[in-house]
Amino acid sequence: MNYYGDPVNKLIEQFSKLPGIGSKSAQRLAFYIINLEPEKVLEFTNTIIEAKDKIKYCQVCCNFSDKEICEICASSKRNNKLIMVVEDPRDMAAYEKTNNFNGVYHVLHGLISPINNIGPNDLKIKQLLERIKNDKPTEIILATNSTVEGEATAIYLKNLLSMFDIEITRIAYGIPIGADIQYADEITLAKALEGRRKF
């Protein structure tokens, strides 16, 4: 039985393709859109089309940007000999908010994940190699997450980049600041011990 008519069903189907949206949420979103004023719906679709149209990857770091070269890569205040490799633009934003890093970034747009059929060629690794050849950085910081995929990608990159004469570093994992040691998980504790430094 077709309860709502085909155009609604198609809309529900489209919403349920989005990541993290199940069938109930997709219904809720579809009904919300249909109950909106027509001009609000047009505003929504135009914003999507405009973003898709105007946003490209920065030609240097592969972050999203509406310019050929993003603000960070174009800035003369940043040290382009120090490149932090991140999975996602959100990781880049998180580091920027610390105001504690004056190097530049390289956004992979994913992690190596054989189970999801994502290999090195699906990431922005070719662009990273090009960049290293051109800009001759002195240090590459591998700042992928400490998940299985994040570790695998970091190890892959470490091996790949060993052909260049660059220092390859990995961000530190350990007890988060303010956290209680007795509640930390075993792997975090082991990492904190392994990464101990002279005091």
Add this chain to the structure above:
Amino acid sequence: MNYYGDPVNKLIEQFSKLPGIGSKSAQRLAFYIINLEPEKVLEFTNTIIEAKDKIKYCQVCCNFSDKEICEICASSKRNNKLIMVVEDPRDMAAYEKTNNFNGVYHVLHGLISPINNIGPNDLKIKQLLERIKNDKPTEIILATNSTVEGEATAIYLKNLLSMFDIEITRIAYGIPIGADIQYADEITLAKALEGRRKF
């Protein structure tokens, strides 16, 4: 600092206006859309525009439909003297799936909720009154949820419809089938006791 460019920020803002989508989910959805193939993005926006364009309210029951009169209201097999009033098209669909109701529906598209600034005039109540005058039903089943807003709307409708010579009923609330009494909340238990019937 503008990390991703204005078109991305606008897209994130649009997504975060959707119900149940917080700022982190909105970012995730925006990045997903930007990483999609252009034709997939067009398919998404066209489906939204088409649904908004083609879907209207059924002129009888106010459910979503791509026809003037929805399949249920147009069916000669349904008893249009028995009208079930529901909050939302999804409630209608839930009852349809039981295959246990051969009356027709009336969809309010919301509940009275002063805290959210939703009054009786924001719901499809005027259409219900028109319909009662035309179709002269014998019974109206109030099937709104047993929440504060659902109860308030049911009481409002009961008072309003008392001017007609129709039986007004309310669906039963009690222990769900298969549920364990010891885990039921007090209000459900009280409702189950209050609604007890001769065995």
